[in-house]
Amino acid sequence: MRTLSEAFDAGKILIPYIAAGDPDLDTTAEIIGELDKLGVGIIEVGMPFSDPLADGPIIQAASQRALAGGTNISRIFEMLEELRDVKTPIVLMGYFNPIMKYGEKSFIEDALSCGVSGVLIPDLPFDEGKEFYDICSEKGLCPIYMVTPNTKEERLSQIERKARGFLYCVSLLGITGDKRGPIEGIKSYMERVRSHVSVPLALGFGIDSPDKIRAVKPYVDGIVIGSAIVNIISEKADMGRKAIVNEVSVFTSALIDALRTALQP
């Protein structure tokens, strides 16, 4: 498996997010395999939580379906354990309470032992989670921090000192799947962040189409697409695993094309 920094060596990358266990973990595993073949840069795997307060309705619903199907952290680790030949680095995204309940140290160890590269926790800011994130860094699990358009300069500098892998830049003041994203001043926002930070910058929240990708790609190193993909999975849920994987594949390919083709003059 490649490391997170190697993932950015090949140029600008796509970072798809999928909700583990929606509709079931076998489908999740197949989608991960397909995304790996397509050549995405990093795969973000969401761990479900009953009260995902940074997420919009699409990912909330996916989390509910995953929980109803019995998805939990142990089962996600078991699934990942079976995906050892996937070359694309995997970042786990989830809320802090299930991780606390699992046991913070065990979580870090078990994530590493099944090949996970990083962890992103939207309700655990860098300073609140200092102890946890320090252990992650020490053990080699990259803590992926989030910054937002209203993050102050002083905080950006503090985050820079701690950042590993890449920085997740939230595209607007809002929750996932917010169609208004990204904000209008995206260029100056990204430049401001870049003036403080040396790790690669990924942009996410509300980016749901090739057009939006083309609009923001000059300013970023990676683009996270979450709700748009999760939405496809839920819409095709009744049509079976093959149809789901196929639809995700077609959509993701179009996104990769939008990211790779040269800007039109």
Added chain:
Amino acid sequence: MDLKGYFGRFGGRFVPETLIPALEELEEAFYEAINDEAFMAQYRYLLKDYSGRPTSLYFADRLSKHLSDIKLYLKREDLNHTGAHKINNVLGQILLALRMNKKRIIAETGAGQHGLATATAAAKFGLECHIYMGLEDMHRQALNVYKMRTLGAEVIPVTSGTMTLKDATNEAIRDWVTNVSTTHYVIGSVVGPHPYPMMVREFQRVIGDETKEQILQKEGRLPDLLVACVGGGSNSMGMFYPFVNDKDVKMVGVEAAGYGIETGQHAAALTGGSVGVLHGSRSYILQDENGQIVPAVSISAGLDYPGVGPEHSFYHETGRVHYTHATDDEAIEAFKLLCETEGIIPALESAHALAFLVREHKNIEPGTLAVLCLSGRGDKDMEAIKGKLFEEEM
């Protein structure tokens, strides 16, 4: 409390990064405001002339006789404008919102008392107001929904999750993340990320401060025992906090046990839960073995919440406050008793506090000087309790 908002190992700021600047701004504005005599004068003026404080400390003589001659006083928070203690906190936070120049107000509500207080204060100051309320609670508390709408607030039904207070809180947080630059989120209890637990406590401590003064006047000494119900825990914290350093004052917080702790269908985070992170702070919560939040169950919509304020968790672990619980049935018994002995219809929340005394009075020495925080009045609960009181005739 330390500088990061921790009470021992409880509290903190477990929120999306987007909210950090807003919480810092709020903390700074709060400290400036409480040191600004003009702000505090306006706050005290509103408490007095708008809400009707001080609320009385009333000696419940007939009820006392029913309780093995404990000498029981009721702190009548039910006599506040809008019918509960919630207005104390809301007036403080609305004045803060004005000071921060935020013209849009949002709040979550369970029983509707906090939503009603927020809608009331927003109307008084001409602010745009949106109240998130679980659809299930809107049915249970229809009267408060009408009241809020009459006052010009938009009541937004929340249909995610269990459709109760926990989900309304999630939605309010999502709204705040989205509209953070124009909006102040009026949290209704001593929960949430720092500075809310400390700030709401400071705006509710008027309950305990007044009680202290009043009991000294009436009895010439401090009470032996304070009793209050605990959902998120704002009325109890407001009552307890000013007495925390008075070592001889015993304090009892009563959680909602729903159908009974042993059934798993309850709302008792401290006495039936475990430590976790919910809605921005580390505290006792109701959760399953995977760290998923378990829905709370209680006849009282205001106690129907799977978390509790972090400072309560701290007092629980230090033992400064004794936490116990009362079931739905015990609360209904206590409700009836207060109606019949004193002519006071209490909120079902407050009835849980009384239920502790009804159950335990034989173990309390006669003559014990006790104060019970009667946090709200029961008008809103008449619909919910109707079938329980007169079942035989219906």
